[in-house]
Amino acid sequence: MLEIKDLHVNVFGKEILKGLSLTVPPGEVHAIMGPNGAGKSTTSYTLAGRAGYEVTGGEIDFYGEDVTALSPEERAAKGIFLAFQYPMEIPGVSTMNFLKTAMNAQAKLRNEPELDAAQFLRTVRAAAKELNISEDMLKRPLNVGFSGGEKKRNETLQMALLKPRLAILDEMDSGLDIDALKLVAEGVNKLRAPDRSFLVITHYQRLLDYIVPDVIHILSGGKIVMSGDKSLALQLEENGYDAVINKAA
Amino acid sequence: MAKVVSLDNLLASVAARRSEAAPWLGALIDAASEKFAHVGLPNRRIEAWRYSDLAKALHETVKVESDLDAPPALAEACVAAFENGVLDDSKSSYCAMGAQSLRKVLAEKDSPFAGIIGRINPQADHPIINLNTALMEEGLVLHVPKGVTLATPLHLRFNWSGVDAASADGRHLRILVVLDEDAEATLFESHDGAPSFATVVTELSLAPNSKLTHVRLENFAAAARQTAATVGSVGEKAAYRGFYFSQGGHFARHEALMKLAGEEADARIDAAYMVADKRHCDNTTVMDHAVPNTTSTQVFRGVLAGSSRGVYQGCVKVAQAAQKTDARQLSRAMLLSHRAEIVTKPELEIFADDVKCSHGATAGELDANALFFLRARGIPEAEARAMLVEAFLIEAMDTVENEAMRAIVIACAHTWMLRHAGEASHVE
Numbered sequence: 001m002l003e004i005k006d007l008h009v010n011v012f013g014k015e016i017l018k019g020l021s022l023t024v025p026p027g028e029v030h031a032i033m034g035p036n037g038a039g040k041s042t043t044s045y046t047l048a049g050r051a052g053y054e055v056t057g058g059e060i061d062f063y064g065e066d067v068t069a070l071s072p073e074e075r076a077a078k079g080i081f082l083a084f085q086y087p088m089e090i091p092g093v094s095t096m097n098f099l100k101t102a103m104n105a106q107a108k109l110r111n112e113p114e115l116d117a118a119q120f121l122r123t124v125r126a127a128a129k130e131l132n133i134s135e136d137m138l139k140r141p142l143n144v145g146f147s148g149g150e151k152k153r154n155e156t157l158q159m160a161l162l163k164p165r166l167a168i169l170d171e172m173d174s175g176l177d178i179d180a181l182k183l184v185a186e187g188v189n190k191l192r193a194p195d196r197s198f199l200v201i202t203h204y205q206r207l208l209d210y211i212v213p214d215v216i217h218i219l220s221g222g223k224i225v226m227s228g229d230k231s232l233a234l235q236l237e238e239n240g241y242d243a244v245i246n247k248a249a
Numbered sequence: 250m251a252k253v254v255s256l257d258n259l260l261a262s263v264a265a266r267r268s269e270a271a272p273w274l275g276a277l278i279d280a281a282s283e284k285f286a287h288v289g290l291p292n293r294r295i296e297a298w299r300y301s302d303l304a305k306a307l308h309e310t311v312k313v314e315s316d317l318d319a320p321p322a323l324a325e326a327c328v329a330a331f332e333n334g335v336l337d338d339s340k341s342s343y344c345a346m347g348a349q350s351l352r353k354v355l356a357e358k359d360s361p362f363a364g365i366i367g368r369i370n371p372q373a374d375h376p377i378i379n380l381n382t383a384l385m386e387e388g389l390v391l392h393v394p395k396g397v398t399l400a401t402p403l404h405l406r407f408n409w410s411g412v413d414a415a416s417a418d419g420r421h422l423r424i425l426v427v428l429d430e431d432a433e434a435t436l437f438e439s440h441d442g443a444p445s446f447a448t449v450v451t452e453l454s455l456a457p458n459s460k461l462t463h464v465r466l467e468n469f470a471a472a473a474r475q476t477a478a479t480v481g482s483v484g485e486k487a488a489y490r491g492f493y494f495s496q497g498g499h500f501a502r503h504e505a506l507m508k509l510a511g512e513e514a515d516a517r518i519d520a521a522y523m524v525a526d527k528r529h530c531d532n533t534t535v536m537d538h539a540v541p542n543t544t545s546t547q548v549f550r551g552v553l554a555g556s557s558r559g560v561y562q563g564c565v566k567v568a569q570a571a572q573k574t575d576a577r578q579l580s581r582a583m584l585l586s587h588r589a590e591i592v593t594k595p596e597l598e599i600f601a602d603d604v605k606c607s608h609g610a611t612a613g614e615l616d617a618n619a620l621f622f623l624r625a626r627g628i629p630e631a632e633a634r635a636m637l638v639e640a641f642l643i644e645a646m647d648t649v650e651n652e653a654m655r656a657i658v659i660a661c662a663h664t665w666m667l668r669h670a671g672e673a674s675h676v677e
């Protein structure tokens with residue numbers, strides 16, 4: 001269960017989130033939509049604990065614990081996963097080695113046994129196959145030279161392997177062709193579970209056709225200004241943010 | 250504590266050495282010592298030593314740690330073990346490949362190497378090489394005859410325990426490697442511990458079509474003071490492949506002074522240096538393209554932590570006759586701390602018009618975005634930093650083809666990272 005209460009966040013001295021409140025119960029999928037610059041990525045980075053995103057007020061409770069003081073790795077170990085809007089290219093770090101280090105690090109932080117080499121390979125290969133990720137991609141340096149869609153599939157792979165309790169997907173659909181979009185959405189749907197929740201950030205109704213949300217929130221000016229069921233996305237698609245938000249106000 | 254190395258002490262030692270020398274050696278000593286006496290120990294007023302003031306460093310007091318890292322053991326190598334600057338035959342196996350001690354060669358009235366030592370790529374005005382020539386005593390001479398490929402590497406293992414390292418005039422070691430036509434050999438040089446003051450000059454003569462692989466590892470303790478030079482001449486279609494790893498020291502400098510002396514000669518150096526605390530690490534290269542159609546490449550990558558200082562001076566000389574020279578040089582530094590410093594000084598002296606010469610230098614910090622990405626996947630900060638440091642250096646370390654040597658290099662890098670990569674720059 002994620003409970004964000006009256007969250008205020010400064011980025012480089014400027015207040016971007018201005019009293020954001022949001023609750024995502026276990027097992028639910030919530031979508032966040034909102035105009036460019038509304039603070040969606042800021043929300044996702046703040047949840048993941050990025051340096052420079054200073055919480056000046058409010059709380060982020062995750063399964064009853066305030067995580068605002070925790071490091072990114074501690075949050076990851078607690079089960080918070082961020083699929084990046086722009087996944088980083090890291091030359092010199094092989095994808096395989098990265099996956100192994102991440103899985104083992106999380107196991108260690110959670111006091112769980114590490115996977116042995118054979119188990120690890122089997123697990124990764126199986127998960128990669130479902131996402132149509134080739135052996136060759138796994139051998140390459142992390143995201144280097146990957147197409148936009150390949151990067152997003154790689155993010156989905158990491159999510160599948162790390163099995164988070166909360167997955168934040170920041171514009172998972174940007175840069176994806178229709179087939180890749182389905183593939184990624186299927187990957188996400190497969191992970192839907194009673195003890196796992198999702199926060200899906202998107203600009204488009206289309207993604208929400210595949211990943212059907214329980215609740216849609218509209219983030220504007222650093223706050224949730226409106227919440228509703230999936231029909232809200234259709235209204236937005238037809239009328240745009242201004243009209244929908246102003247009508248409600 | 251180390252005794253102060255003074256010019257007077259050094260010159261007195263030279264005089265003593267001179268009186269015992271065979272005529273051929275005496276002539277060499279005279280020429281070198283005259284030049285050395287004129288310039289003295291290099292200090293920052295000499296342009297090439299501007300960022301590495303040896304005279305000053307020798308006057309500073311250093312404290313030798315008690316638990317020094319042991320030198321690496323390279324399986325299946327012939328070893329020449331130098332303990333505190335003295336060749337220790339009881340720990341060596343160099344005879345098996347036909348090498349001989351320098352001491353023996355210098356004592357000969359008429360040595361076949363008399364015309365070679367100091368003459369491969371002469372550096373008449375180099376203060377340290379002159380000092381080394383005037384005082385060289387210990388070392389090794391390896392001659393690989395025509396067409397011979399040495400199956401095992403020669404491991405030149407310099408280890409300074411710090412006990413006997415204190416000496417009024419330092420220790421001056423000379424290595425001579427002569428490859429005849431079509432010969433091939435691999436040199437593995439390791440430097441460990443803390444010499445109070447050492448100079449090491451390695452002369453390499455590569456006849457046409459020969460190939461030398463040269464892996465150098467400076468794994469000094471913090472108190473080490475050494476300045477070394479690899480001086481070579483690369484003949485027609487011959488190849489020099491160097492890989493240098495260094496952790497710096499109180500004063501640690503290495504110069505690669507290579508002459509591309511025959512057409513289609515090629516010299517390539519890849520280097521990784523990792524420097525922490527208050528250490529100093531100087532890499533200097535001079536690629537001297539003397540004839541047409543030669544190539545040289547230097548890629549230096551450094552990681553600097555603490556308040557360390559790295560220096561990279563890369564000079565490319567292209568003689569007027571040396572058309573179609575292809576020379577590339579790249580220096581990349583990663584600063585892990587705001588107090589660390591890198592000085593890069595490229596120099597191009599080009600007298601031919603049809604050449605390709607490129608050089609580039611970058612200095613930056615660890616990529617904060619990449620660091621966050623790794624941490625957001627659960628990788629602890631210190632480990633994430635180490636991964637990124639390794640990622641930055643791995644390209645250099647991967648150029649070491651010999652697997653055992655590569656493993657040693659990577660292990661050294663890992664040890665360093667365990668000790669230093671976690672040092673977070675943003676808390677300073």
Ligand SMILES: Nc1ncnc2c1ncn2[C@@H]1O[C@H](COP(=O)(O)OP(=O)(O)OP(=O)(O)O)[C@@H](O)[C@H]1O
Pocket residue numbers: 011012014016034035036037038039040041042043
């Ligand atoms: N590093 C930064 N320095 C200054 N301002 C920033 C920084 N990062 C974000 N902002 C500002 O914060 C606001 C919110 O940005 P954010 O990236 O969260 O928007 P978003 O809702 O994700 O937009 P988009 O739909 O375009 O992805 C924007 O006005 C942006 O310019």
Ligand SMILES: [Mg+2]
Pocket residue numbers: 040041042085170
């Ligand atoms: Mg965004």
